[in-house]
Amino acid sequence: MEHWDVFYHQLDRYDFAKFSKVIVGLSGGSDSLALTLAANSYLAEKHPSCELIAVTVDHGLREEARAEAVKVGQICQAHDIHHEIAPWEGEKPKSGIQQKAREARYRLLSAAAQRHNTALVLIAHNRGDDLETRAMRAQRQNKNEVAHGISEATLYRCETWFVRPFLNLEKAQLQDFLRANNVTWIEDPSNKDRRFERVRTRQDMGETASGDHLQTSDVYPEKELCAFMADADNVDFHDGDRRVVVQNFSADNAVHYEALRILLSLVGATAYLPSQNAVREAVATLFQFSDNGRKFTLNGCLMTKDRGGIALQCEARNRRDGQFGFDHILTSRYYEIALVLRERRGLSRLPPLPMR
Known part of the structure; x- marks a missing residue:
């Protein structure tokens, strides 16, 4: 198997020495196949005691899916890679199918990791995926907000790290790697279906769009946020x-607004933080008049003006069944803040970051 140093360089960022097994999500497309074969070669050479296990999620949404999963297994067998198929069972949703399918992948790949007693799953997002995500988020946000992309690492349910080693690489690099090794990948027709937002975004941007027009980084006040959250005089937990x-x-402090966004996600148990613009509008409404007791609902929370501060409480109709939220799907960007919040609530520590 011919490998390229650029792939090994990306994989060097992760501390594989701590793991006896690693899961890789393998759909059979060019990105996941390149990641699987490159990671297998890398581990065999640099971490031979760490076994790679490829898991293909069969969503059951296309008739060909099962046969494709079997074909992927044959490719793995040819390269001496252990392969499993994880079916998405039960009735499928009529709407929001891509979001639900993404949630199913998280759940099934995490279950595979737990079954094999590991906390590390490799996912094959590339630079194009990251630019598409930024573009989609930019369309939904205020023009003054930073459109963040895909996180390098995401902690699922406080137990499984999903990492994306090839996030800085182009799809063309991955496909060239497969061609150089005479490996054929599977094309999923849904990747060209304009009913899906990501497909429309990709096609409208152009497959080779640079994304230079998108703001891709900002200064994040992590230390200031941790200090604010750690002080019980600033943030007081009840129940x-x-x-x-x-x-x-x-109302003039950007760190306080970011803290409020995080706490709204935590209390409301929603998968994503509310937008900066929505939080500013809510605060402006609460502080428009001097009297206490004014209320506003946002992100599954009831916000109440409370003696010059803001009380956040889970809305009565918000049953938090899914337990999504700040701790449920935690990006590495917020990891240190999450540690502070868990310590404040007397909860166990999170698994350490898998990056070196």
Whole structure:
């Protein structure tokens, strides 16, 4: 198997020495096949005691899916890679299919990791995927907000790290690698179906779009946020994380707004943080008049003006069944802040970051 140093360089960022097994999500497309074969070669050479296990999620949405999963297994067998098929069972949703399928992949790949007693799953997102994500988020946000892309690492349910070693590589590099090794990949027809937002974004941007027009980085006040959250005079927890009171809040302080976004996600148990613009509008509404007790609902939370601060409480109709939220799908960007919040609530520590 011919490998390229650029792939090994990306994989060098992860501490594979801590793991006896690693899962890789393998759909059979060019990205996941390149990641699987490159990672297998890399581990065999640099971490021979760490076994790679490829897992193909069969969503059951296309008739050909099962046969494709079997074909992928044959490719793995030819390269001496252990392969498993994880079926998405049960009734499929009529709407929001891509989001639900993504949630199913998280769940099934995490279950495979737990079954093999590992906490590390490799996912094959590339630079194009990252630019598409930024573009989609930019369309939904205020023009003054930063459109963040895909995180290099995501912690699922506080137990499984999903990492993306090839996030800085182009799809063309991955396909050239497969061609150089005479490996044929599978094309999923849904990747050209304009009913899906990501496909429309990709086609409208152009397959080779640079994304230079998108703001791709910003200065993130991690230390200031951790210090603000760690101080009980600023953030007071009641009933676990179902009610939180934020004191010493300043409408002129960007760190306080970011803290509020994080706490709204935590209390409301929603998968994503509310937009900066939505939080600013909510705060402006609460502080429009001087009297306390004013209320506003946002992100599954009831916000109440409370003696110069803001009380956040889970809405009565928000049953938090899915337990999504800040801790549920945690990007590495917020990892240090999550540690502070868990310590404040007396919860166990999270698994360490898998990057060196």
